[in-house]
Amino acid sequence: MRAVAIALSCLAIYATTIPAYAGGQSQLTSPKASAGQLFWGELYPAGGISLYCGQNFSSSHNSLMASPVYSSKQIKSALRCSSDQQCLQSNPQYLYMLSDLHNLYPELTRIELARRGAQFGNLGTNVPSEFDDIGCNLKASYQLIEPRDEAKGNVARAIFYMHIEYGLPIFGQLQMFKQWHQMDPPDADEKARNEKIFELQGTRNRFIDDPTQVELLIKG
Template sequence: MRAVIIALGCLATTFSLPTLASGQNQIADAKAATRIFWNQLYSQGGTSLYCGQTFAGESGQLKVSPIYSSKQLKSALRCITNRQCSIMTPTYPYMTADLHNLYPALSRVELARRNAQFGELDASVPSKFEDIGCDMKTSFQLVEPRDEAKGNIARAIFYMHIEYGLPIVGQLQMYKSWHQMDPPDAEERARNDRIESLQGTRNRYIDDPALAEQLTGN
């Protein structure tokens, strides 16, 4: 009897985990999120995350870059196709469409970023994109962005972790250091306000940076 109770308790824990997540529930389609991203969130232009280059609006030289990448998301959820992921995890479409996880990036840079993990590289590693004035290092499926982007990246990852129960991919202490080194600025806070108006959720780590100290891992 005791074994049955323990087993049931384990099952309850397993199946209750997704209910801890909240996230956004307004945008359920990545394509819709892309339209909203360019037509509303960045309708007045902005600055690319990894290179800090200003832009006036949507163009073929820009991509929507998910910080918690599609590959990492599917790995965390243990699914392969979008359809399978949606069946296994009903919140999956909302995760892929969450604007807090999406930033503008130069298309060329996004190609290097999308299948790589964030990390810190030796100072001797040169930037792969010096020819376009972009300070982002890449090496062996690792990328280290410019310092001015590191806090934004950390807070997006913290958000996806706490809102959807996703594991933190990479070193938590590194992300905490990035978060402290590059605190939220006026542009990031304004973006947080705009996203709230579009999908109804805020990134708590932008509103209250001290909350990151409570994160203990996966």
């Protein structure tokens, strides 16, 4: 009996160190609507700041788009599907993943087109930004991009959210994302955004509410 008790105790400790998948949001099923009227009309009705370039924008956003941090290409790769129909058959949560506002940030269309398919990483100080002409401090090389320092924590926490809510793998180096999270902790704007998204879709990003939750993540 003592051996059983010890085993159960060890199992309980192990379980508490790994956050359970929470199931994601279950209210928004239209990616187009989420990236349209909800994103611009409810989340950013008076404008805001673009994620990767840190540029202010007003309610007029013709040159911007709702950019997914955990890209749709990565979601399809994780689900091992190539079309929307296949992905939906593979995982009924597929549309919820695409529609999740926690994963969407405003960004210039030019930047979004440049980063599609690329993974996040550290490129070092010797790699210049190729977007200096528009005042954007985003570094990019073949299949790898490094956001400005002020956006790194937001990127990491969005990826952690998609991982823990939907069971998606973390593409890239977990330790690097943890470092990004630590160097750029949640600020007032990110916390306010978290509150607003909770009102709109009923889920919160636990890594914004409690940054220490990141230490419980392990590479899966």
